[in-house]
Amino acid sequence: xxxxxxxxxxxxxxxxxxxxxxxxxxxxxxxxxxxxxxxxxxxxxxxxxxxxxxxxxxxxxxxxxxxxxxxxxxxxxxxxxxxxxxxxxxxxxxxxxxxxxxxxxxxxxxxxxxxxxxxxxxxxxxxxxxxxxxxxxxxxxxxxxxxxxxxxxxxxxxxxxxxxxxxxxxxxxxxxxxxxxxxxxxxxxxxxxxxxxxxxxxxxxxxxxxxxxxxxxxxxxxxxxxxxxxxxxxxxxxxxxxxxxxxxxxxxxxxxxxxxxxxxxxxxxxxxxxxxxxxxxxxxxxxxxxxxxxxxxxxxxxxxxxxxxxxxxxxxxxxxxxxxxxxxxxxxxxxxxxxxxxxxxxxxxxxxxxxxxxxxxxxxxxxxxxxxxxxxxxxxxxxxxxxxxxxxxxxxxxxxxxxxxxxxxxxxxxxxxxxxxxxxxxxxxxxxxxxxxxxxxxxxxxxxxxxxxxxxxxxxxxxxxxxxxxxxxxxxxxxxxxxxx
Ligand code: ATP
Ligand code: MG
Ligand code: MG
Ligand code: MG
Numbered sequence: 157x158x159x160x161x162x163x164x165x166x167x168x169x170x171x172x173x174x175x176x177x178x179x180x181x182x183x184x185x186x187x188x189x190x191x192x193x194x195x196x197x198x199x200x201x202x203x204x205x206x207x208x209x210x211x212x213x214x215x216x217x218x219x220x221x222x223x224x225x226x227x228x229x230x231x232x233x234x235x236x237x238x239x240x241x242x243x244x245x246x247x248x249x250x251x252x253x254x255x256x257x258x259x260x261x262x263x264x265x266x267x268x269x270x271x272x273x274x275x276x277x278x279x280x281x282x283x284x285x286x287x288x289x290x291x292x293x294x295x296x297x298x299x300x301x302x303x304x305x306x307x308x309x310x311x312x313x314x315x316x317x318x319x320x321x322x323x324x325x326x327x328x329x330x331x332x333x334x335x336x337x338x339x340x341x342x343x344x345x346x347x348x349x350x351x352x353x354x355x356x357x358x359x360x361x362x363x364x365x366x367x368x369x370x371x372x373x374x375x376x377x378x379x380x381x382x383x384x385x386x387x388x389x390x391x392x393x394x395x396x397x398x399x400x401x402x403x404x405x406x407x408x409x410x411x412x413x414x415x416x417x418x419x420x421x422x423x424x425x426x427x428x429x430x431x432x433x434x435x436x437x438x439x440x441x442x443x444x445x446x447x448x449x450x451x452x453x454x455x456x457x458x459x460x461x462x463x464x465x466x467x468x469x470x471x472x473x474x475x476x477x478x479x480x481x482x483x484x485x486x487x488x489x490x491x492x493x494x495x496x497x498x499x500x501x502x503x504x505x506x507x508x509x510x511x512x513x514x515x516x517x518x519x520x521x522x523x524x525x526x527x528x529x530x531x532x533x534x535x536x537x538x539x540x541x542x543x544x545x546x547x548x549x550x551x552x553x554x555x556x557x558x559x560x561x562x563x564x565x566x567x568x569x570x571x572x573x574x575x576x577x578x579x580x581x582x583x584x585x586x587x588x589x590x591x592x593x594x595x596x597x598x599x600x601x602x603x604x605x606x607x608x609x610x611x612x613x614x615x616x617x618x619x620x621x622x623x624x625x626x627x628x629x630x631x632x633x634x635x636x637x638x639x640x641x
Contacts, residue, residue, distance in 0.1 A: 170216035192222035196244030213250040231444030234411035239452035241399040249390030285335035286317030297335040332369040339364040364397040413444040421447035429486040449479035536569030557589015
C-alpha cells in the first residue's frame with residue numbers, strides 16, 4: 157500500500173467519525189520553544205493549554221515533523237527519520253480513553269477491503285503505564301489495560317507495563333498531563349527476540365502513541381517529578397501514528413528508508429556510486445542517511461528554511477552537507493544533490509504538490525549549498541595535505557590538535573573528515589588536543605555572549621556557537637562525526 161494511500165485512509169477513517177481534517181502546519185511554526193514541529197499536536201497546543209477554545213471537538217491531521225534528536229539514529233535503526241509524517245487524531249473534551257482505543261483498534265486491525273490497515277490482531281502488542289511509578293497513579297494505568305482487554309480482547313501478556321519515560325506525557329510546563337498507551341506490531345522472529353516491546357523495539361515496532369490527557373500539572377521538576385493539581389475539567393486525546401512506519405510494514409520492506417517515498421533516492425545513489433545497496437552494512441547506513449537527509453532538506457527548504465550558521469538554517473546546512481559527505485564516502489565526487497533532490501521531489505509531490513511549483517527556488521538553494529561545501533572541501537583538503545606532509549617530514553605519526561582545530565574553525569572542515577583523510581595517509585589525529593581547543597572556544601563564546609549583553613560587539617563565529625549552546629553544538633559535532641561510520 158502506497159504511503160499516500162495510507163495517509164488517505166487515515167484521514168477518511170477519522171473524517172468518517174466526525175473529525176475535522178486540519179491541514180499540516182508548516183515545519184517552522186510559531187512556537188518559541190521549538191526549532192521545528194516535532195509532533196502532530198504542536199499546532200493544537202493552545203487548545204490543550206486552554207489558551208484558546210478549539211473550533212471543533214474532534215480534529216485529525218497528517219503533520220510534517222522534523223526531529224533533530226533522532227539524527228543519530230538514522231540508518232542505524234530501521235525506524236527513525238529526521239523528517240517524517242505523524243498521523244494524529246485529537247479530541248478536545250470529547251471522547252476519551254475508550255473512544256481512542258476503540259477507534260485505534262478498528263483502524264489498525266480493520267480489513268483493508270473496508271478501509272482499515274489490516275494488521276493481524278495476533279501480532280499487536282500494547283504498553284500502558286506500570287504500577288508504583290507515580291504517586292498519584294499507584295496502580296499505573298489499569299483503566300487502559302482493562303479497555304485493551306475488553307475492546308481488543310488482548311491477552312494480558314501482550315499488554316506490557318512500562319515506565320514513565322515512555323508511558324507518561326506532559327509538555328514540561330504547567331498544564332495537561334497523563335498516561336499514554338503505545339501500539340506495537342510484531343514483525344516476526346527474524347527481527348529479534350521474543351518478549352514484546354520491553355525486550356526489543358526493532359522486532360516490536362512502535363506505530364502509534366495514544367496520549368490520555370487527564371490531569372492538570374503544576375511545578376514540573378522533571379519527567380517523573382511534578383505536582384498534580386487535579387483532574388482536567390475536560391479530558392483530551394492526542395495521538396500520533398508514524399505514517400512511514402506503517403508504510404514499511406504494509407509495503408513489506410525492511411525499514412523506513414525503503415518505502416516508496418524514500419527508496420528511489422537510494423536507487424539513484426546506487427547508480428551514481430556503482431555500489432549495491434544491501435551488500436555492506438556500513439555503506440547501507442550511508443545510503444540511508446543520504447536518502448533521509450535529502451528528503452528532510454527538501455521539506456525544510458519547501459517550508460522556507462535556508463542554510464545558514466544559526467538555528468534552523470544550521471540544521472538544514474548540516475543535513476545537506478551530511479548527505480553530500482555520505483555520497484563522497486560512497487565514492488561519489490561529483491555534485492550529488494543535482495541528481496538526488498529532483499528524485500525526492502518527484503516521490504513526495506503526490507502528497508505535497510507545492511514542491512513542484514517551488515522546485516526552482518528550492519533547488520537553487522540546495523545546489524548553491526552543495527557548491528559552497530565542495531569549495532570548503534577543496535580548500536580544507538589542500539591545507540590538510542600540507543599539514544600531513546609537514547608532520548611526515550618531522551617523522552610524526554600524529555597530526556596536531558591545533559591543526560585539526562584550524563581546519564574546523566577556519567574552513568568548516570568536519571573533524572571526521574580530517575580523521576579519515578589523515579588515516580588514509582597513515583596519521584592519527586590528536587583528538588584530545590582538538591577537543592580542548594573546542595572547549596576553550598566554547599568558553600570564549602560564552603564570555604563573548606556576556607560581553608555582548610553588556611554592549612560589546614560579537615563575531616559571527618562566536619554568535620553561531622552561542623546560539624546553539626554547548627549541548628546542541630556537541631550534537632552537531634556528533635552529527636558530523638556520524639558520517640564516517
Ligand atoms: P521511538 O521510541 O521509536 O523513538 P517515540 O516514542 O519517540 O518513538 P512518539 O514521540 O511517541 O515516538 O511519536 C509518535 C509516533 O511517531 C511513534 O509511535 C512513531 O510511530 C512515530 N515516530 C516518532 N519518531 C519518529 C521518527 N524519528 N521517524 C519516524 N516516525 C517516528
Ligand atoms: Mg523517539
Ligand atoms: Mg517510543
Ligand atoms: Mg512513543
